[in-house]
Amino acid sequence: MIKVKTIVGSIILFIYIFSFSSCSRKNQNLQLVEGFYNQLNHSNYSELSEFIGDSIKMIEGDYTMNYSKNDYYKFFQWDSVFTPKYEILAIKETDNKVEIKVSKICSRIKFLNQKPIISKEVIEIKNQKIYKIRNVEMDSDFKLWNTKKNEMVPWIKKNHPQLDGFINDQTKTGAENYLKAIALYKEYKN
Numbered sequence: 001m002i003k004v005k006t007i008v009g010s011i012i013l014f015i016y017i018f019s020f021s022s023c024s025r026k027n028q029n030l031q032l033v034e035g036f037y038n039q040l041n042h043s044n045y046s047e048l049s050e051f052i053g054d055s056i057k058m059i060e061g062d063y064t065m066n067y068s069k070n071d072y073y074k075f076f077q078w079d080s081v082f083t084p085k086y087e088i089l090a091i092k093e094t095d096n097k098v099e100i101k102v103s104k105i106c107s108r109i110k111f112l113n114q115k116p117i118i119s120k121e122v123i124e125i126k127n128q129k130i131y132k133i134r135n136v137e138m139d140s141d142f143k144l145w146n147t148k149k150n151e152m153v154p155w156i157k158k159n160h161p162q163l164d165g166f167i168n169d170q171t172k173t174g175a176e177n178y179l180k181a182i183a184l185y186k187e188y189k190n
Contacts, residue, residue, distance in 0.1 A: 029125050030091055033098045036130055037088055043080040045073055053129035060135040074171060081175035082106035089118070098123040111182050112145045152185045160184055 032051060039048035049069060056072055058065045067075060084106035091100045100123065105116040118139040124132040149167070157164045163184075166177035 028128065029093050029096075029098050032125060032128065032130065033091065033100060033123050034088065037086045037102065040084065040086050043083070045076050045080075048076065049073070051130055053126065053131045056130060057132045058135075059132070060138075077172040078170045078175045079106075081172060081179060082108045084109075087116075096125070098125065107182065108178060111186070112148050113140055114144065115141070152181060155185060155188065156181045159188070 036048065036051040039045075039051065049072075052069065052072065054069060056067050056069075058067065065075075084104055087103040089101040089103055091098065093099070099120070101118065101120050103116040103118050109117055119135050120137040122134045122136055123130055124134075153167050156166070160181070163177045163181050166174055166181050168174075169177065
């Protein structure tokens with residue numbers, strides 16, 4: 001009888017410890033994702049790089065970008081010039097993946113879209129590092145975005161040829177030229 005109680009007690013203790021560690025891991029993954037977006041908001045790459053592995057894969061539709069840490073740093077520099085602000089609107093973990101709904105606004109998006117972009121993303125984590133971010137849905141006014149882009153790019157090419165190519169230059173200098181192009185185009189339109 002005592003042996004049965006000991007076995008039952010051991011099983012209960014095992015289940016308790018297992019469920020606690022599983023819950024703890026889930027909280028760690030959610031905190032990892034929240035920390036990643038917090039560092040994006042602060043444009044702090046040295047802290048942000050602690051949240052990703054040696055490489056990170058970003059997927060939007062059929063387009064896949066594989067970044068080494070150095071490549072991601074270059075993208076981060078480009079994106080940071082526009083001073084983005086992210087807000088996590090919803091977050092949950094399912095099947096060891098973190099699903100989020102996130103809002104992003106920055107000077108580029110504000111100009112082209114006139115409102116934040118809301119996206120649903122699935123973030124995969126391995127060894128407590130983010131290694132994949134897959135955008136599964138995006139709420140944006142792409143018609144407005146393309147109209148504004150398709151009006152601005154040729155105008156810049158004609159009137160400020162020194163900035164031509166800014167739209168495809170994903171370097172820090174390219175982003176700075178993008179901001180100059182936006183400012184010049186806004187001035188022209190007003």
